[in-house]
Amino acid sequence: MxxxxxxxxxxxxxxxxxxxxxxxxxxxxxxxxxxxxxxxxxxxxxxxxxxxxxxxxxxxxxxxxxxxxxxxxxxxxxxxxxxxxxxxxxxxxxxxxxxxxxxxxxxxxxxxxxxxxxxxxxxxxxxxxxxxxxxxxxxxxxxxxxxxxxxxxxxxxxxxxxxxxxxxxxxxxxxxxxxxxxxxxxxxxxxxxxxxxxxxxxxxxxTELPDEAAIAAILRSSLEELAEHWPELRPLATDTELHAKVAGRCSKFDGRRVRKLVLSALAGRPEVALQPAQLRAEDLLAAAEAGQAELP
Ligand SMILES: Nc1ncnc2c1ncn2[C@@H]1O[C@H](COP(=O)(O)OP(=O)(O)O)[C@@H](O)[C@H]1O
Ligand SMILES: [Mg+2]
Known part of the structure; x- marks a missing residue:
């Protein structure tokens, strides 16, 4: 229709x-x-x-x-x-x-x-x-x-x-x-x-704001989706310690903001934007900090 x-x-x-x-x-x-x-x-x-x-x-x-x-x-x-x-x-x-x-x-x-x-x-x-x-x-x-x-x-x-x-x-x-x-x-x-x-x-x-464990799980799911397109990112997608560390910097984030964080990390540096396979843990941590600063 x-x-x-x-x-x-x-x-x-x-x-x-x-x-x-x-x-x-x-x-x-x-x-x-x-x-x-x-x-x-x-x-x-x-x-x-x-x-x-x-x-x-x-x-x-x-x-x-x-x-x-x-x-x-x-x-x-x-x-x-x-x-x-x-x-x-x-x-x-x-x-x-x-x-x-x-x-x-x-x-x-x-x-x-x-x-x-x-x-x-x-x-x-x-x-x-x-x-x-x-x-x-x-x-x-x-x-x-x-x-x-x-x-x-x-x-x-x-x-x-x-x-x-x-x-x-x-x-x-x-x-x-x-x-x-x-x-x-x-x-x-x-x-x-x-x-x-x-x-x-x-x-x-x-529906509530996600707690730290839920945020870590959403991060994991977002990274897994990325890894389907860029298999080099598989290690990031399975790094539960990293997910927990990033989640620790995402208090008061709603689920949408957590998903956006991964996108912002991809857009944080021109090299990564061009080649997402180059995404690193630091990019995710930096994006979490930036997201935290944007909270109302
Ligand atoms: N608990 C959650 N787990 C996984 N993803 C979530 C969660 N909450 C929100 N999201 C993601 O955030 C985005 C916005 O969600 P949406 O359903 O539009 O929220 P709402 O309708 O409550 O405003 C979607 O991409 C969704 O997948
Ligand atoms: Mg809605």
């Missing part, structure tokens, strides 16, 4: 599993059990959502990932779509729909509320009818579902109410019509997301 053909607010529609979606899930460094919990929650609803509607406490199919920017929420959600598609492949394919709240038309005359309503009542049910499983990512949902009790009165409060109501009504109508659809919402600000939206979540998972 070309970009023009996508419905308002939708920025991607993918058929999964697909090989080129494999990377993210494995590359994420998260506490033990996190991926299993996410995957189980998604599989339960994707596979048995229809039957579970008979329960008094039926699921909403909503998973919320919350945490500071750069802690892997978007990547985890994308990885989850592929991981659950792989696990359920024997029962049929999965459609992965990416929604970007910032891609809705601007708020003129309630245009965006109507677009949100259409997304939930027309677009998503139509997409969900195509394949047995459907995962929807609503990235940075706070842009849609602003907490009404604290919404600033500078942003037109009536519009805020309308947009949030559209999301709530949309979630409920989607659940009623498509109880087997999993919707993963991410947010940088839990406090900004409406209580009524949160109370519908089957699982709220917090």
């Amino acid at each position: 070309t970009a023009q053909a996508l419905p308002p607010g939708v920025v991607g529609i993918h058929a999964l599993p697909a090989d080129h979606h494999d990377g993210p899930w494995d590359s994420m460094v998260v506490p033990d059990g996190t991926k299993e919990r996410l995957l189980s929650q998604a599989m339960l609803v994707l596979r048995h959502g229809h039957r579970l509607t008979a329960l008094s406490g039926a699921p909403h199919g909503l998973i919320v990932l919350v945490g500071p920017p750069g802690t892997g929420k978007t990547t985890l959600a994308q990885g989850l779509a592929q991981a659950s598609a792989l696990a359920l492949a024997p029962h049929g394919a999965t459609t992965f729909v990416e929604v970007d709240p910032h891609a809705f038309p601007s708020d003129l005359l309630g245009e965006s509320q109507r677009a949100v309503a259409r997304l939930f009542t027309d677009t998503l049910p139509e997409l969900a009818a195509r394949r047995p499983h459907t995962v929807v990512l609503v990235d940075e949902i706070e842009a849609l579902a602003v907490r009404r009790s604290t919404a600033s009165f500078e942003t037109n409060p009536v519009d805020v109410h309308r947009a949030t109501d559209a999301v709530l009504m949309g979630l409920d109508s989607l659940r009623a019509r498509c109880p087997h659809v999993v919707l993963v919402a991410t947010t940088n600000f839990l406090a900004a997301v409406d209580e009524a939206v949160l109370s519908r979540a089957d699982l709220v998972l917090r």
